Amino acid sequence: AQSVTQPDIHITVSEGASLELRCNYSYGATPYLFWYVQSPGQGLQLLLKYFSGDTLVQGIKGFEAEFKRSQSSFNLRKPSVHWSDAAEYFCAVRGASGGSYIPTFGRGTSLIVHP
Amino acid sequence: DTGVSQDPRHKITKRGQNVTFRCDPISEHNRLYWYRQTLGQGPEFLTYFQNEAQLEKSRLLSDRFSAERPKGSFSTLEIQRTEQGDSAMYLCASSPRGAVGGGRGDTQYFGPGTRLTVL
Numbered sequence: 001a002q003s004v005t006q007p008d009i010h011i012t013v014s015e016g017a018s019l020e021l022r023c024n025y026s027y028g029a030t031p032y033l034f035w036y037v038q039s040p041g042q043g044l045q046l047l048l049k050y051f052s053g054d055t056l057v058q059g060i061k062g063f064e065a066e067f068k069r070s071q072s073s074f075n076l077r078k079p080s081v082h083w084s085d086a087a088e089y090f091c092a093v094r095g096a097s098g099g100s101y102i103p104t105f106g107r108g109t110s111l112i113v114h115p
Numbered sequence: 116d117t118g119v120s121q122d123p124r125h126k127i128t129k130r131g132q133n134v135t136f137r138c139d140p141i142s143e144h145n146r147l148y149w150y151r152q153t154l155g156q157g158p159e160f161l162t163y164f165q166n167e168a169q170l171e172k173s174r175l176l177s178d179r180f181s182a183e184r185p186k187g188s189f190s191t192l193e194i195q196r197t198e199q200g201d202s203a204m205y206l207c208a209s210s211p212r213g214a215v216g217g218g219r220g221d222t223q224y225f226g227p228g229t230r231l232t233v234l
Contacts, residue, residue, distance in 0.1 A: 004157075009155075032221060036225075041227070041228075041230075042227055042228070043119070043206055043208075043225035043226050043227045043228050044158070044206070044208075044225040045225070046222055046223070046224075049221070049222065051221070090157050090158070092157070094221070102148070102160045102163060102171065103160075103223070104160075105157030105158050105159075106157050107155065107156050107157050108155070108156070108157050
């Protein structure tokens with residue numbers, strides 16, 4: 001069974017500081033990996049995804065993530081956080097071949113940005 | 116492309132009542148998904164349609180839940196005899212048909228959700 005662990009429930013950073021949100025996944029074969037962002041009362045917006053190829057993936061809003069197979073990780077990074085980045089961030093995994101199209105989501109990390 | 120829309124955005128009901136939610140996917144998307152999200156958790160999969168066919172259902176989808184997508188366009192999710200434990204955000208997502216092995220077909224676009232409160 002596939003699973004995702006986001007070990008940090010809350011992360012607090014100052015505006016302008018760098019950010020790294022952790023994501024560890026469990027899946028027996030090649031995974032597809034996603035990061036979504038959710039603002040209060042809103043649905044989820046896709047930030048970036050990894051399917052294959054270059055393990056450093058660029059996304060929208062200045063975010064990037066790096067797939068590390070040896071560590072089963074897909075951490076999200078941003079070099080300089082803006083106040084508008086305050087939101088809930090979800091990592092998700094699904095299988096790369098056959099089977100279900102259904103991703104499994106982590107429980108999320110809430111990002112708080114201090115001025 | 117107007118995005119995925121859901122109606123209503125909020126629903127308050129009394130325990131034991133039936134409720135129905137509607138989801139309108141992005142027009143050219145043939146796949147539609149329903150999720151439930153409770154406070155402090157990520158979305159949990161409920162069910163999935165490809166066109167009008169319901170292809171997968173989670174064990175979370177009890178007998179009181181039913182979903183339809185009669186013409187392969189909009190979908191409805193009905194909860195009968197609501198319980199307080201049904202209080203949650205119900206999210207709908209859609210995705211286009213993509214190439215085997217990945218690509219556009221694997222990107223799900225989410226609606227704003229319907230927040231259900233059962234009193």
